[in-house]
Amino acid sequence: MGALSESDAEIYVASVCFKTGPPGAAGVEVERLVHDVSDPQFPVSVARVSDAMAASQGPLPGGGVITFEPGGQLEVSSVCAPDLPSLVVATRADLAAVEALLADAGLCFGAVALDPARPPVRSLDHPRYAAMEHHFDRFGSAGRVMMCSTAALQISLEAGFDTPGSSGAAQRWARLHNLVPVLAAMFANSPFLHGVPSGWQSNRQRIWLAMDASRTAMVPRSVDPRLDWARYALDALLLCIPSTEAAWTAPRGLTMRNWLRGEGPRPATLDDLKYHLTTLFPPVRPRGFMEIRVIDAQAGSDWESVTAMVTALMDDEHAADLAAEACAPVASLSNPLRTAARHALTNPVLASAAYGCAEAALMALPRLGVDAATRNRAEDFVDRFTARGRCPAEERLEVWRKTGSYFGPSEYEERCENVR
Numbered sequence: 001m002g003a004l005s006e007s008d009a010e011i012y013v014a015s016v017c018f019k020t021g022p023p024g025a026a027g028v029e030v031e032r033l034v035h036d037v038s039d040p041q042f043p044v045s046v047a048r049v050s051d052a053m054a055a056s057q058g059p060l061p062g063g064g065v066i067t068f069e070p071g072g073q074l075e076v077s078s079v080c081a082p083d084l085p086s087l088v089v090a091t092r093a094d095l096a097a098v099e100a101l102l103a104d105a106g107l108c109f110g111a112v113a114l115d116p117a118r119p120p121v122r123s124l125d126h127p128r129y130a131a132m133e134h135h136f137d138r139f140g141s142a143g144r145v146m147m148c149s150t151a152a153l154q155i156s157l158e159a160g161f162d163t164p165g166s167s168g169a170a171q172r173w174a175r176l177h178n179l180v181p182v183l184a185a186m187f188a189n190s191p192f193l194h195g196v197p198s199g200w201q202s203n204r205q206r207i208w209l210a211m212d213a214s215r216t217a218m219v220p221r222s223v224d225p226r227l228d229w230a231r232y233a234l235d236a237l238l239l240c241i242p243s244t245e246a247a248w249t250a251p252r253g254l255t256m257r258n259w260l261r262g263e264g265p266r267p268a269t270l271d272d273l274k275y276h277l278t279t280l281f282p283p284v285r286p287r288g289f290m291e292i293r294v295i296d297a298q299a300g301s302d303w304e305s306v307t308a309m310v311t312a313l314m315d316d317e318h319a320a321d322l323a324a325e326a327c328a329p330v331a332s333l334s335n336p337l338r339t340a341a342r343h344a345l346t347n348p349v350l351a352s353a354a355y356g357c358a359e360a361a362l363m364a365l366p367r368l369g370v371d372a373a374t375r376n377r378a379e380d381f382v383d384r385f386t387a388r389g390r391c392p393a394e395e396r397l398e399v400w401r402k403t404g405s406y407f408g409p410s411e412y413e414e415r416c417e418n419v420r
Contacts, residue, residue, distance in 0.1 A: 003267035006234070006260040012273065013233050014226035017286035018159040018169045023315040026087050027289075028307050029154040030095060031075040032297055033110035034102065040407060044072045044107065045123040052105035053098070060097055062090030070124040071115075071148025074098065080156075084311045085369045088304055095303075112396055113151050113204040113296035116192035116406040120148035131240030131248035132279075135212070138252070142210035150204045151297035153187070155310050156289050173225040173290065175320060177218065178327045179313060179357070180283050180294050181336035186354045186386055187306050188344040189296040191393040192406060201393040204296050205341035208281075212237060214255070215280045218337070229286050234260070239279040241265070241272070283337070294337070298392065305381035308374050309361035316364035326356025344391040351389040358386040 004012075034049050036042040046068045053066050053074075060066070063079040076094050081087035102108060122129060122144070129147065136143020160169040188201035200206045208216050214236040219228055234257040238250035241264075251265065256276050259268045277287075283294040298306055313323045330353050333339050345351040362382060365375050385391055399405055 002269065004260060004270050004273060006257060009234060009256070009260050009268075009270075009273050010227075010230045012270065013230040013277070016288060017229045018162075018173075018226060019288040020160065020162040020169060021158050023158050023160055023172070024083055025080055025158050025289075026084055026307075026311050026315070027078050027080045027156040028087060028091055028303070029075055029077045029152075029156075030091065030297075030303050031069065031073055031151040031153065033112070033115055033149075033151050034072055034074055035108050035110050035407075037103075037106045037108050040108075040110070041117050043118060043121060043123075046070070046072050047123065048072070048105070049074050049102075049107065052101050052107055055101055055104060056097070060094040062092070062094040064091065064094035066098065068124060069147070069151075070122040070129045071120060072123055073148075073151050074102075074109075083369065084308060084315070085371060085374075087311075088308065088370065088374050091307075092304070110151070110297075111299035111407045112190050112192065112393075113202070113298075114145070114190035114193065114207065115149035117195045118149070120144045122148050127248040128240055128242070131250065134249050135237070135239050139212050140210060142207045143212075146207050146211060150190075150207060152204065152293060153295045153297050153303050153306055155292045155295065155307055156287075157292070157311065157314050158289055159286065170223070170225055172314065172320075173284070173286075174221060175324050175327075176284055176290060176292065176314060177221060178330065179323060180218070180292075181330055181333070181340040182327055182350060182353045182357055183292070183310060184283075184294045184296075184337060185340035185344040185347070185350040186357070186391060187295050187298065188341065189298055189392040189396065191397050192400070197397055197400070200342045201344035201346075201391055202296055202341040205294065205337070209338060209341065212239075215239065216282060219282050219284070225286070232282070233277060233280060236276070236280055238264075238276065242275055296392075301377060302381060302392065304374055305378040308365055308368075308370055308378050309358065309381075312361040312364035312368055313357055316361075316367055318367075319360040319364035322360035323357045326353045326360070329353065344393065345386070345389045354386050355389075358382045 034044050049072050065077045067075045078091045160172040184205055190202050190204040191197050193203045219232045222228055238254050240248040241250050242248055285291040312319050329349050330336050339347055345354055
């Protein structure tokens with residue numbers, strides 16, 4: 001494949017990042033930490049989790065795909081569903097099958113989004129991850145923690161039409177970015193760091209804020225999200241350069257743009273650019289659709305409540321309008337995402353915005369056709385947390401102070417008791 005020019009690279013990125021289409025289709029990636037039932041602080045390797053999944057007699061019932069993260073985290077990626085109800089039903093079935101396989105192997109999902117006590121140890125051997133470690137180590141220890149000790153709930157939604165208005169891609173992109181700090185605060189679920197409460201409600205997001213900002217910061221916004229993303233992608237540092245003959249380590253300080261200008265080890269190709277795009281991790285990543293990456297992994301079935309509410313806030317037109325109004329005051333915060341990660345809903349501005357969003361989402365769920373079980377779970381989540389100005393991390397902290405347990409109350413403990 002021939003060398004790629006800088007202008008052709010910008011055109012390519014801008015053309016593939018947003019594929020126009022009506023809101024409705026959705027996907028979810030449920031990533032979880034995995035623990036040994038008999039000792040939750042015992043290391044669990046990728047090989048052990050993979051062996052547990054290999055006991056399956058066929059594909060997942062809902063059509064999802066299992067992948068593994070470097071520290072042994074397991075991720076179930078759904079198929080792209082035509083609507084929210086279909087997505088929830090399929091993912092429920094997939095997770096039930098995965099949890100049964102884990103239980104047979106003496107394993108359980110964890111309840112928080114950052115490992116509360118185990119050190120970050122990579123057990124997945126791949127040159128990409130070795131290069132990632134090398135790159136992120138230049139910024140401190142956060143990269144290894146992210147790779148091996150964190151788990152997220154990622155929701156993917158259609159970009160929207162290439163037209164102005166509430167279903168237009170540009171407006172959906174802007175509204176989603178305004179919503180991001182509120183989502184981080186509402187669903188913060190990682191209060192522990194190095195075995196103790198850190199004072200932050202989302203230490204997972206804290207870790208992301210401490211990494212290479214060229215690939216993890218918010219995408220700067222102007223009037224055209226396509227050009228904004230193209231500039232962001234080309235200005236990001238190279239994380240790795242795939243090779244069949246050498247380590248994948250990229251030259252220090254080299255950006256994709258500078259590589260395209262001839263400063264790299266060889267001419268950059270379109271394949272190099274495509275791979276580079278897979279190494280960018282902003283809070284919202286355009287991949288033809290919009291991938292929301294800012295939400296902490298949730299305990300038990302709370303993934304379902306969160307997925308339903310987030311989808312409603314973007315794909316139901318009335319709920320999206322109400323959410324935009326509720327989130328407007330968040331812009332007054334000096335650093336909204338950092339404030340959300342540290343203080344969550346103890347910040348009154350975020351608490352008010354979150355409650356407005358929660359009410360709008362609950363009203364929208366019947367219009368989106370979700371079943372009674374999903375609606376009940378979402379209402380219960382709001383009653384337990386958002387309506388009281390709380391996030392899941394606060395419940396984890398309360399239990400830890402009373403019992404010394406990092407893991408309850410959640411379905412995790414009930415499942416572990418059943419396995420024992």
